[in-house]
Amino acid sequence: FDYFAKRGVPFGKPYPLFGALWPYLKGEKSPVDAMCEGYRHFPGCTFSGVFLFRSPCYVIHDPELIKRIAVRDFDHFVDHANNVSLEVDPFLGRTLFFSDGHRWKQGRTALSPAFTGSKMRNMFELVSDYSDRAMRRLIDDAVENGRKLETELKDLFQRLGLDVITSISLGIDVDSIHQPENEFFSHGKHLAKTTGLQGFRYFIMSLLPEKVLNAIGIRIVPEYLANFYHGVVSQVVKHRLENSIVRPDFIHLLLQARRNELKTDKADEQFNDAGFSTVQEHLQAPTSTGVEWTDYDNAATAATFFFGGVESTTSLLCFAVYEIALNPHVQRKLRAEIDSVQEALRNEKLTYESMQHMKYLDMVISETLRKWPPFGVTNRQCTKPYQIEDIDGCKVTVEKGQVIFLPIQDIHRDPQFFPDPMRFDPERFSTENRHNLKQDAFLPFGVGPRNCIGSRLTLMLTKCFLYYLLVTFEVQLAERTEVPIQIDLKATGLNSKNGFWFQLVPRTK
Numbered sequence: 001f002d003y004f005a006k007r008g009v010p011f012g013k014p015y016p017l018f019g020a021l022w023p024y025l026k027g028e029k030s031p032v033d034a035m036c037e038g039y040r041h042f043p044g045c046t047f048s049g050v051f052l053f054r055s056p057c058y059v060i061h062d063p064e065l066i067k068r069i070a071v072r073d074f075d076h077f078v079d080h081a082n083n084v085s086l087e088v089d090p091f092l093g094r095t096l097f098f099s100d101g102h103r104w105k106q107g108r109t110a111l112s113p114a115f116t117g118s119k120m121r122n123m124f125e126l127v128s129d130y131s132d133r134a135m136r137r138l139i140d141d142a143v144e145n146g147r148k149l150e151t152e153l154k155d156l157f158q159r160l161g162l163d164v165i166t167s168i169s170l171g172i173d174v175d176s177i178h179q180p181e182n183e184f185f186s187h188g189k190h191l192a193k194t195t196g197l198q199g200f201r202y203f204i205m206s207l208l209p210e211k212v213l214n215a216i217g218i219r220i221v222p223e224y225l226a227n228f229y230h231g232v233v234s235q236v237v238k239h240r241l242e243n244s245i246v247r248p249d250f251i252h253l254l255l256q257a258r259r260n261e262l263k264t265d266k267a268d269e270q271f272n273d274a275g276f277s278t279v280q281e282h283l284q285a286p287t288s289t290g291v292e293w294t295d296y297d298n299a300a301t302a303a304t305f306f307f308g309g310v311e312s313t314t315s316l317l318c319f320a321v322y323e324i325a326l327n328p329h330v331q332r333k334l335r336a337e338i339d340s341v342q343e344a345l346r347n348e349k350l351t352y353e354s355m356q357h358m359k360y361l362d363m364v365i366s367e368t369l370r371k372w373p374p375f376g377v378t379n380r381q382c383t384k385p386y387q388i389e390d391i392d393g394c395k396v397t398v399e400k401g402q403v404i405f406l407p408i409q410d411i412h413r414d415p416q417f418f419p420d421p422m423r424f425d426p427e428r429f430s431t432e433n434r435h436n437l438k439q440d441a442f443l444p445f446g447v448g449p450r451n452c453i454g455s456r457l458t459l460m461l462t463k464c465f466l467y468y469l470l471v472t473f474e475v476q477l478a479e480r481t482e483v484p485i486q487i488d489l490k491a492t493g494l495n496s497k498n499g500f501w502f503q504l505v506p507r508t509k
């Protein structure tokens with residue numbers, strides 16, 4: 001615990017054995033607040049120190065240094081801290097977020113072309129159909145309830161998200177709203193869960209050294225779940241190959257990736273703009289020695305979409321609706337934009353192109369991602385020693401294997417970058433105001449080659465769901481809506497403690 005004192009680095013007082021984690025383990029602070037406390041305690045510093053258990057790690061405060069580390073000097077920080085070996089968890093270890101070095105590079109290069117704008121556009125109709133169907137179901141419920149529906153939206157968005165992700169990642173149609181107990185929903189929910197014991201295991205897994213994990217044999221994805229997804233993917237792949245079926249989904253793209261046929265195409269540029277928050281893809285040069293791409297790999301990749309995508313997209317949608325309900329002027333302006341798009345479409349279904357034109361919707365989503373980033377912190381593991389320097393000239397070397405944290409939520413809520421940060425103000429992201437923004441301080445999807453591969457997918461899902469929700473309903477605060485909202489301190493991602501209750505009132509035009 002004298003590591004930082006010896007080096008002249010400011011650091012938060014560690015608790016015996018657990019370091020900064022004790023307040024989280026006691027349920028007093030969220031994991032993000034516990035780990036990134038140094039950001040708030042030492043304003044003006046470029047970085048501070050934090051102990052996770054007994055390991056000294058750094059929190060990087062300065063967005064410019066973050067960018068240097070994550071982009072220009074990427075070869076010093078190639079891995080996430082949470083790399084999981086294939087021995088510890090053969091399923092999770094195969095997913096992109098948790099793989100390292102060569103396997104990561106190979107996987108990212110192969111998968112990136114599956115997430116471009118034109119691929120998203122091809123999937124858009126599937127997404128739009130699901131959203132439309134879910135809203136019709138809600139209308140029926142509302143009519144049954146005398147045209148007002150007090151409902152918990154997290155459950156609805158989670159079902160919708162899981163159905164859509166099951167459809168686009170596994171090629172299987174499910175309807176968890178009408179069949180609440182189907183096995184794709186229950187298994188997907190288990191995989192996506194970042195709260196309770198499962199959330200705790202994710203969190204611990206990301207922090208314990210590999211030697212310890214090997215010794216205690218923690219596996220996050222239980223074998224029966226891995227076997228279930230492996231079985232499903234093998235069956236779907238066999239059926240597709242035998243019957244030459246082509247469906248615009250990820251299974252198709254993964255099969256192309258397996259044959260080395262998946263490429264970015266010219267049409268991508270036109271559709272790549274999924275919104276202001278979309279992150280740039282830093283394409284990696286392919287490595288010469290390939291990684292074998294089996295059905296098991298495909299199943300693990302498809303599973304990535306569940307735990308990478310469902311909870312985070314659900315969180316984004318819930319907090320967006322919360323702010324929309326709380327700020328009637330935002331809802332009015334958004335509705336006007338949505339209505340004009342619907343009118344131009346002459347009541348036909350939403351298209352990808354018209355979604356790209358909804359500027360105010362994009363501003364509302366960007367502001368939600370700023371104030372309520374679903375992942376409040378990300379990390380890197382040092383792969384080559386790296387020197388960092390504070391404004392007072394204090395220089396330290398980040399050692400190989402050491403972990404650094406990039407405190408997304410604290411930067412997003414820092415008044416020097418976003419004045420009056422807890423005010424929900426989509427105008428920060430208007431065309432006129434964007435040039436005042438410090439672009440490097442807005443990083444909801446991370447930064448550099450290890451940024452989020454799914455930013456386009458999630459922006460497409462969120463915009464599509466919100467469009468159909470607001471075309472159909474006016475969202476009002478309900479008796480059970482919590483203002484201010486209580487955050488679930490035990491969840492690994494951002495979540496509310498007591499759900500997201502709203503009153504949905506069908507619109508009459």
Ligand code: HEM
Binds near residue numbers: 098304312373377458
């Ligand atoms: C609102 C929704 C989402 C948010 C806020 C979000 C945010 C993030 C963040 C902050 C990271 C770490 C980036 C870094 O370390 O620089 C990340 C990584 C990742 N995300 Fe997302 N994400 C979202 C949705 C999705 C979806 C829908 C997918 C599904 C495909 C996805 C797949 C991934 C993967 C695979 C990685 C690891 C990338 C790598 O290591 O190369 N995410 N995401």
